Amino acid sequence: MKSTTRAQLSVMMFLQFFIWGAWFVTLGTFLGTNLQANGLEIANVFSTQSWGAIIAPFIIGLIADRFFNAERILAVLHLAGAVLMYMMFNAENVAVFYPYVFIYMVLYMPTLALVNSVSFRQMKNPEKEFSFIRVFGTLGWIIAGLIISLLDWDNSNAETGALKNTFMMAAIASAALGLFSFTLPKTPPVKNAEGNKSFTQIIGLDALSLLKDKNFLTFFIASVLICIPLAFYYQNANPFLTAVGLENPTAKMAIGQGSELLFLLLIPFLFKRFGFKNTILIGMLAWAVRYLLFAYGNAGELSFMLIIGIALHGICYDFFFVSGQIYTDAKAGEKYKSSAQGLITLATYGVGMLIGFWVAGFVTEHYKTASPADSFWQNVWLVPAGIAAVVCFLFSVIFRNDKKTATNA
Known part of the structure; x- marks a missing residue:
C-alpha cells in the first residue's frame, strides 16, 4: 500500500470514530441534564443505535454493494450527518431531538461497514495491514473524550448546557470527513457473485x-x-x-x-x-x-x-x-x-x-x-x-x- 493511501485511510478511520466518541459517550448525561429526559426517554434515544444496526445491512447490501462507489456514499452520509448533528445541537427537548438522532443513526451505522470496505479494497494483506489502520479509529474515540474533559463540558460544575457543544464538535468533524471522503481511493461496486448476494444472505x-x-x-x-x-x-x-x-x-x-x-x-x-x-x-x-x-x-x-x-x-x-x-x-x-x-x-x-x-x-x-x-x-x-x-x-x-x-x- 502506498504511504499516501495509508495516510488517507488512517485519517478516515480517525475521524469516523472521533465523530462517534464526540457525542455518544456523554449522550446519557446530556439527555438527563440538558433535556431533562427520564430513564425511558433516554432508553428510547439510545435504542436508535440498535435500529440503525438493524437497518444498516439493507442500505449497504441492497444499495452500496450494487450501485455506487463506497467512498461516495460515505461522503454523502457524513455530510447529511453533519446537518443532523447541527439540528441536535439546537434541539430544546427530547421530542424534537429524537427524530434527528434516529435518522442520524440509520445513516451513521452503515458507515462503519463502508470505512472497512474502503480500507480492505486497498490492501494486499488485510490480516497484517488492517489493524494498523483501525487503531487510528480507537485513537480518534480517545481524543474526542479527552477534548470534552479538557474543555470541562462534562463535569458537574461545568457551565449549564455545555454538553450540547459535543454535537457541534461532531457536526464539524462529520462535515470534514464527508468532504475528505471524496478524495479517498475509488471503491466501486464489486462486479461478481459476492456483489449480488441474495436478500437472505445480506441480512x-x-x-x-x-x-x-x-x-x-x-x-x-x-x-x-x-x-x-x-x-x-x-x-x-x-x-x-x-x-x-x-x-x-x-x-x-x-x-x-x-x-x-x-x-x-x-x-x-x-x-x-x-x-x-x-x-x-x-x-x-x-x-x-x-x-x-x-x-x-x-x-x-x-x-x-x-x-x-x-x-x-x-x-x-x-x-x-x-x-x-x-x-x-x-x-x-x-x-x-x-x-x-x-x-x-x-x-x-x-x-x-x-x-x-x-x-x-x-x-x-x-x-x-x-x-x-x-x-x-x-x-x-x-x-x-x-x-x-x-x-x-x-x-x-x-x-x-x-x-x-x-x-x-
Missing part, C-alpha cells in the same frame, strides 16, 4: 441453519443476553461517573478504549492457550466484576474501583465479542462465513442491545422512585452484574468444547 438469514448446532445456539443466545449488561454501560456509565463527582469522567472513560487495544493483542495467545470457552467466560465474568466495582466504588477513597471498572472494558468487550467473531468464523466455514458474522452482528448490536437499552431505561426509572437517593446507582449496577453472572454460569454449564472449537483454538 444473514441463510446462516440460521447453524443454530441446529447446540453449542452455536448456546453462544448465539448468550451473545444476545450479554448485550443487556453492555447497554447499561453505554447508557449509564457517563451519567453515573458525572453524578458521583469523578473528575473529568469522559477522559477517564477513554481508559476503556486504551485497555481495548492492549487486550486485543492478548486474544490470540489466550484463545490458543485456554480455548474459546474459557476465554469468553473470562469476558462474561469481567462484566459482572465491573458492575460490582461500580456499585460499591465512589469518587473518593474508593475511586480506584471506578477506574478499574472502566479499565476492564478491554476484557469485557474483546474477550467476548472478538473471541465470538473468531468462533463464529470457525463454526461457519466457507459457505456461511460472511452470513454468520452478519447474523451475529444483527443479533447483538441490533436485537440484543435494543432489548438492553430498554431494560436499562426501565431499571433506571424504577430505582429513581423505589430506592433512597444514596443507594440509587448501587441498585442500578447490581442488576447488570446479576444478569452477567447468570449468563456466565449458564454458558459454563451448557456449552461444551468440540473438536472444531479445539482445533481452531
Whole structure:
C-alpha cells in the first residue's frame, strides 16, 4: 500500500470514530441534564443505535454493494450527518431531538461497514495491514473524550448546557470527513457473485441453519443476553461517573478504549492457550466484576474501583465479542462465513442491545422512585452484574468444547 493511501485511510478511520466518541459517550448525561429526559426517554434515544444496526445491512447490501462507489456514499452520509448533528445541537427537548438522532443513526451505522470496505479494497494483506489502520479509529474515540474533559463540558460544575457543544464538535468533524471522503481511493461496486448476494444472505438469514448446532445456539443466545449488561454501560456509565463527582469522567472513560487495544493483542495467545470457552467466560465474568466495582466504588477513597471498572472494558468487550467473531468464523466455514458474522452482528448490536437499552431505561426509572437517593446507582449496577453472572454460569454449564472449537483454538 502506498504511504499516501495509508495516510488517507488512517485519517478516515480517525475521524469516523472521533465523530462517534464526540457525542455518544456523554449522550446519557446530556439527555438527563440538558433535556431533562427520564430513564425511558433516554432508553428510547439510545435504542436508535440498535435500529440503525438493524437497518444498516439493507442500505449497504441492497444499495452500496450494487450501485455506487463506497467512498461516495460515505461522503454523502457524513455530510447529511453533519446537518443532523447541527439540528441536535439546537434541539430544546427530547421530542424534537429524537427524530434527528434516529435518522442520524440509520445513516451513521452503515458507515462503519463502508470505512472497512474502503480500507480492505486497498490492501494486499488485510490480516497484517488492517489493524494498523483501525487503531487510528480507537485513537480518534480517545481524543474526542479527552477534548470534552479538557474543555470541562462534562463535569458537574461545568457551565449549564455545555454538553450540547459535543454535537457541534461532531457536526464539524462529520462535515470534514464527508468532504475528505471524496478524495479517498475509488471503491466501486464489486462486479461478481459476492456483489449480488441474495436478500437472505445480506441480512444473514441463510446462516440460521447453524443454530441446529447446540453449542452455536448456546453462544448465539448468550451473545444476545450479554448485550443487556453492555447497554447499561453505554447508557449509564457517563451519567453515573458525572453524578458521583469523578473528575473529568469522559477522559477517564477513554481508559476503556486504551485497555481495548492492549487486550486485543492478548486474544490470540489466550484463545490458543485456554480455548474459546474459557476465554469468553473470562469476558462474561469481567462484566459482572465491573458492575460490582461500580456499585460499591465512589469518587473518593474508593475511586480506584471506578477506574478499574472502566479499565476492564478491554476484557469485557474483546474477550467476548472478538473471541465470538473468531468462533463464529470457525463454526461457519466457507459457505456461511460472511452470513454468520452478519447474523451475529444483527443479533447483538441490533436485537440484543435494543432489548438492553430498554431494560436499562426501565431499571433506571424504577430505582429513581423505589430506592433512597444514596443507594440509587448501587441498585442500578447490581442488576447488570446479576444478569452477567447468570449468563456466565449458564454458558459454563451448557456449552461444551468440540473438536472444531479445539482445533481452531
